[in-house]
Amino acid sequence: MEIREEIMEILQELRSDVDFEREQALIDDSVLDSFDIVSLVGELNDHFDIEINVEELLPENFNSVEAMVRLIQKIQEEE
Amino acid sequence: MGLVSFEFAALLTVLLLVYYLLPVRHRWRVLLVGSYLFYLANSAGMTVFLLVTTVTTFCAGRRLGRINEETRNYLAASQGKGARKEYKQSQQRRKRRVVLAAVLCNIGLLVALKYTGFLFESANALLQAIGIGGRLPDIGWLLPLGISFYTLQAVGYVIDIYRGKYEPDQNLAQYMLFVSFFPQMIQGPISRHDQLAHQLYEGHVFDYRRVTTGAQLVLWGLIKKFVLAERLAVVANGVFDNYLNYAGLSMLIGAAVYGVQVYADFSGGMDLVGGIAQLFGIEITENFARPYFARSLEEFWRRWHITLGAWMRDYVFYPVSLSKTFARLGKRTKTYFGAQTGKRIPTFLAMFLTFLLVGVWHGAEWKYVAYGIWNASIISSSILLQPVYGRLADACHIKRESPLWRLICMVRTFCLVSLGRFFARGTSLHAALVMLKSAFTVWNPEVLTNGTFLFPIGLLLQDWLVILFMVLLLLAVGLWQERGICLREVIAGQRLPVRWAVYVAGVLLLVLFGMYGPDYEAASFVYQQF
Amino acid sequence: MTKRQGLRAIAFLIVLTAILLGCNACIGMPKNDNVILMTRRFKEMRTDPKDTWDGVVIGTSISDRSWAAPLAYQEYGMAVYPMGTDGQPFMLSVELLEEIRSYQDISFAVVELHGIRKVALKTNGGRIRWVTEHMRPSLRRLRAVKKALDYMDAWYPGAFDSSTMNRLSYYFPLLKFHKRLTSDEFYEGDFHTGETVMKGAYEAARHVAARDVTVTVCDKVREMDGQQTELLDELIDYAEETGLALVFYIAPSAFDETASSQMNGAAQYVESRGYEVVNFLDPEVLAASGIDGTTDFIDKRHVNTSGAYKVTSYLADYLDAHLEIPDHRGDADYASWDTAVENYETFYEESLVAIEEWKAGQAGK
Numbered sequence: 004m005e006i007r008e009e010i011m012e013i014l015q016e017l018r019s020d021v022d023f024e025r026e027q028a029l030i031d032d033s034v035l036d037s038f039d040i041v042s043l044v045g046e047l048n049d050h051f052d053i054e055i056n057v058e059e060l061l062p063e064n065f066n067s068v069e070a071m072v073r074l075i076q077k078i079q080e081e082e
Numbered sequence: 083m084g085l086v087s088f089e090f091a092a093l094l095t096v097l098l099l100v101y102y103l104l105p106v107r108h109r110w111r112v113l114l115v116g117s118y119l120f121y122l123a124n125s126a127g128m129t130v131f132l133l134v135t136t137v138t139t140f141c142a143g144r145r146l147g148r149i150n151e152e153t154r155n156y157l158a159a160s161q162g163k164g165a166r167k168e169y170k171q172s173q174q175r176r177k178r179r180v181v182l183a184a185v186l187c188n189i190g191l192l193v194a195l196k197y198t199g200f201l202f203e204s205a206n207a208l209l210q211a212i213g214i215g216g217r218l219p220d221i222g223w224l225l226p227l228g229i230s231f232y233t234l235q236a237v238g239y240v241i242d243i244y245r246g247k248y249e250p251d252q253n254l255a256q257y258m259l260f261v262s263f264f265p266q267m268i269q270g271p272i273s274r275h276d277q278l279a280h281q282l283y284e285g286h287v288f289d290y291r292r293v294t295t296g297a298q299l300v301l302w303g304l305i306k307k308f309v310l311a312e313r314l315a316v317v318a319n320g321v322f323d324n325y326l327n328y329a330g331l332s333m334l335i336g337a338a339v340y341g342v343q344v345y346a347d348f349s350g351g352m353d354l355v356g357g358i359a360q361l362f363g364i365e366i367t368e369n370f371a372r373p374y375f376a377r378s379l380e381e382f383w384r385r386w387h388i389t390l391g392a393w394m395r396d397y398v399f400y401p402v403s404l405s406k407t408f409a410r411l412g413k414r415t416k417t418y419f420g421a422q423t424g425k426r427i428p429t430f431l432a433m434f435l436t437f438l439l440v441g442v443w444h445g446a447e448w449k450y451v452a453y454g455i456w457n458a459s460i461i462s463s464s465i466l467l468q469p470v471y472g473r474l475a476d477a478c479h480i481k482r483e484s485p486l487w488r489l490i491c492m493v494r495t496f497c498l499v500s501l502g503r504f505f506a507r508g509t510s511l512h513a514a515l516v517m518l519k520s521a522f523t524v525w526n527p528e529v530l531t532n533g534t535f536l537f538p539i540g541l542l543l544q545d546w547l548v549i550l551f552m553v554l555l556l557l558a559v560g561l562w563q564e565r566g567i568c569l570r571e572v573i574a575g576q577r578l579p580v581r582w583a584v585y586v587a588g589v590l591l592l593v594l595f596g597m598y599g600p601d602y603e604a605a606s607f608v609y610q611q612f
Numbered sequence: 613m614t615k616r617q618g619l620r621a622i623a624f625l626i627v628l629t630a631i632l633l634g635c636n637a638c639i640g641m642p643k644n645d646n647v648i649l650m651t652r653r654f655k656e657m658r659t660d661p662k663d664t665w666d667g668v669v670i671g672t673s674i675s676d677r678s679w680a681a682p683l684a685y686q687e688y689g690m691a692v693y694p695m696g697t698d699g700q701p702f703m704l705s706v707e708l709l710e711e712i713r714s715y716q717d718i719s720f721a722v723v724e725l726h727g728i729r730k731v732a733l734k735t736n737g738g739r740i741r742w743v744t745e746h747m748r749p750s751l752r753r754l755r756a757v758k759k760a761l762d763y764m765d766a767w768y769p770g771a772f773d774s775s776t777m778n779r780l781s782y783y784f785p786l787l788k789f790h791k792r793l794t795s796d797e798f799y800e801g802d803f804h805t806g807e808t809v810m811k812g813a814y815e816a817a818r819h820v821a822a823r824d825v826t827v828t829v830c831d832k833v834r835e836m837d838g839q840q841t842e843l844l845d846e847l848i849d850y851a852e853e854t855g856l857a858l859v860f861y862i863a864p865s866a867f868d869e870t871a872s873s874q875m876n877g878a879a880q881y882v883e884s885r886g887y888e889v890v891n892f893l894d895p896e897v898l899a900a901s902g903i904d905g906t907t908d909f910i911d912k913r914h915v916n917t918s919g920a921y922k923v924t925s926y927l928a929d930y931l932d933a934h935l936e937i938p939d940h941r942g943d944a945d946y947a948s949w950d951t952a953v954e955n956y957e958t959f960y961e962e963s964l965v966a967i968e969e970w971k972a973g974q975a976g977k
Contacts, residue, residue, distance in 0.1 A: 058245030600778035
């Protein structure tokens with residue numbers, strides 16, 4: 004499965020009320036709060052077997068699904 | 083010399099004149115001199131603590147910056163994957179030592195200065211309780227001005243460098259300005275280096291629009307502070323400082339009034355700070371976003387004292403909840419409590435820790451501990467109960483996005499916040515509990531009508547009318563802002579007579595109805611004490 | 613910033629300042645029944661035809677309660693107006709005289725001396741304001757405020773709130789009294805000054821009541837100290853330099869020995885500087901003026917209408933004998949004085965009746 008679809012699945016489960024396809028400012032517009040972020044990071048870590056560090060918790064890494072894909076690819080490459 | 087004193091007004095005038103007369107590249111120096119003059123005038127003997135924090139975080143930042151650079155250079159040059167990983171890890175350990183030293187040193191200084199008295203007191207109580215004699219001395223240390231704000235700002239800077247978010251400052255004098263920028267010194271906000279520092283250093287040309295906007299913001303802040311907050315303080319102080327004289331509904335009114343007072347006081351203070359900064363062409367981070375329009379307590383904390391909340395989120399909540407320890411803990415709790423609950427437990431723990439810190443950041447007292455626990459409990463319970471609320475709303479056929487439901491949520495949040503105020507403003511934890519008990523066991527609506535509460539507490543009918551007017555005004559402005567309408571721009575778009583009339587009316591509102599003057603105590607802000 | 617913006621900003625600031633100064637002029641100290649009479653006196657100083665006064669009586673309330681200007685006019689045609697204010701700070705005498713002389717070209721001032729007592733010198737904010745806030749906004753007024761506040765800070769450090777805000781509130785009363793907008797404390801005088809009907813003579817109703825007092829005659833002399841002589845010298849030097857004749861008097865009062873001995877000291881000092889003092893505490897003067905402790909006082913400090921009549925008669929005789937004062941009776945410019953005389957006659961008659969009635973009531977008890 005594509006990374007993007009996997010992330011979408013996690014996101015839908017986390018917050019079914021949000022249209023993640025469209026949102027481009029999930030963090031900047033406070034669509035996701037800090038609890039969502041922590042849960043999301045936990046799920047992503049588990050699912051992709053990666054370790055997202057605190058320093059990567061920047062709005063630009065989580066504002067959209069595309070940004071998250073880029074982040075995960077970057078981490079996977081580094082490891 | 084507070085932010086509202088003639089001395090400060092004089093200093094500000096001189097600084098503004100010199101600032102705009104000097105060449106742009108020297109303008110930051112004016113701010114630095116002004117900041118240290120302001121600090122020396124207020125807290126001269128304590129300047130050494132400010133300097134210690136400034137120098138230690140500056141050096142730690144540079145050191146971390148060098149390690150970051152070394153790492154980058156090495157990674158760029160070397161090829162072997164294994165060697166790279168090992169090198170990265172050893173560099174990470176070095177960085178961790180530096181950041182730990184800097185954080186411990188500065189937070190330690192803050193804790194030592196702010197909390198030793200409390201710790202000693204608590205130890206004495208404990209010694210007494212378990213029957214061991216002996217007493218630790220009472221410590222009545224004075225706090226360096228702004229230590230709770232500038233320490234967090236400087237520590238945040240070091241951690242950001244550690245995280246590689248931006249490059250460290252190379253100029254100590256400039257960095258001194260970042261830590262000590264005078265408008266922020268009294269009550270924050272806690273700014274981030276990447277948002278504030280370059281604005282301070284680069285200097286700004288005189289921008290008529292920005293300067294007038296700044297002046298308007300200053301006026302608006304002063305109106306909130308002197309027309310509304312100072313008036314409400316009469317009621318809130320009356321109830322909280324003499325809580326034994328009141329009961330029931332009076333307590334609830336006192337807490338609600340304090341809620342509005344502290345909002346007008348703190349956000350007014352922030353407008354003042356932001357306005358003063360704008361006079362120099364500098365935009366300061368927003369600290370408030372109409373908190374009383376929040377629909378949940380969690381949202382409230384994202385709208386109230388935003389910079390403290392964001393600091394705690396970025397430097398406490400995230401690192402703790404994402405730490406390896408908490409990840410392991412999460413795995414364990416999942417096996418014990420099942421997946422749904424289990425994965426939440428570490429997050430809740432991290433949140434309790436964060437709110438506890440937010441609580442005691444306000445001061446070294448048990449009531450603030452209770453304040454933190456109150457907030458964390460409500461937020462975690464509301465997350466847990468969210469499905470229940472949802473079903474409740476569905477059962478009552480209320481749409482989630484309907485104005486009525488939103489209003490209900492806002493009122494509910496205001497009530498929850500107000501209950502928390504008993505801890506924040508009560509003279510002690512004991513007092514807060516006594517007040518809470520009375521608030522919910524005594525039913526005395528007659529205090530509103532029988533003339534024993536509203537007027538004897540020190541306000542006349544005229545004062546209450548002024549309060550009503552101001553609350554409605556704040557509400558209207560808030561509603562506009564929520565809809566994205568900037569009132570200042572609306573006013574600026576009017577014809578000259580209308581504009582002038584509005585500005586003159588603002589000044590008159592302040593001058594005629596503000597509670598200031600030789601018959602009142604010189605004004606200080608609520609958050610000045612923290 | 614464009615030139616246009618700059619000009620507009622300046623224009624706005626001018627408009628704003630004008631409005632604020634307007635508010636400052638409207639909202640000041642409360643004009644209750646006590647204050648309004650002082651306000652009316654200052655108003656009359658400006659509304660009476662310019663340069664029609666011959667002289668003024670200055671001093672504390674002891675002075676203005678004891679001077680019935682219409683009576684002196686009736687007897688000698690002299691226009692001598694009472695410009696006393698309650699607790700008038702002696703250190704402001706010169707500034708007060710300067711203010712008066714900018715409207716009325718007086719040739720002499722009659723100075724009542726009770727204000728030089730040590731206890732009176734330690735004044736308060738209200739007493740300062742009753743002089744300074746009645747002065748027109750001017751450099752003189754600024755000087756007077758500064759002088760009074762500096763004086764208090766120098767002589768009584770800590771007794772006065774010397775914060776910038778408090779000091780500024782003497783220049784801009786709005787800073788202090790804006791709070792009255794949200795208080796219930798408003799008086800008719802705040803909206804309408806009105807006029808005096810007897811050329812500033814004390815007319816409040818309680819003036820008619822009488823109290824039994826004993827005028828303390830005391831031969832002890834407490835010499836003036838440096839603080840007191842400095843003030844007396846300042847006043848005398850000012851008068852001599854500017855060609856203003858001075859007459860000193862000590863109104864009858866029934867304070868204790870501390871006060872009387874200081875009055876004797878003040879009289880002695882003033883005499884040493886070459887001025888005569890009409891001293892109603894002197895048994896001879898007391899007897900000659902006919903002052904009677906059982907009918908002529910409101911309280912220990914102040915004479916009533918009956919007492920004021922006797923003090924004025926005696927003092928007016930003295931003034932007429934020692935100064936060259938023109939007789940203005942019949943002069944068209946002085947028509948308002950004639951009206952004052954008529955009003956005063958009625959008032960005096962009614963007061964005497966009231967005093968008799970009060971006495972009878974006392975006797976009946």
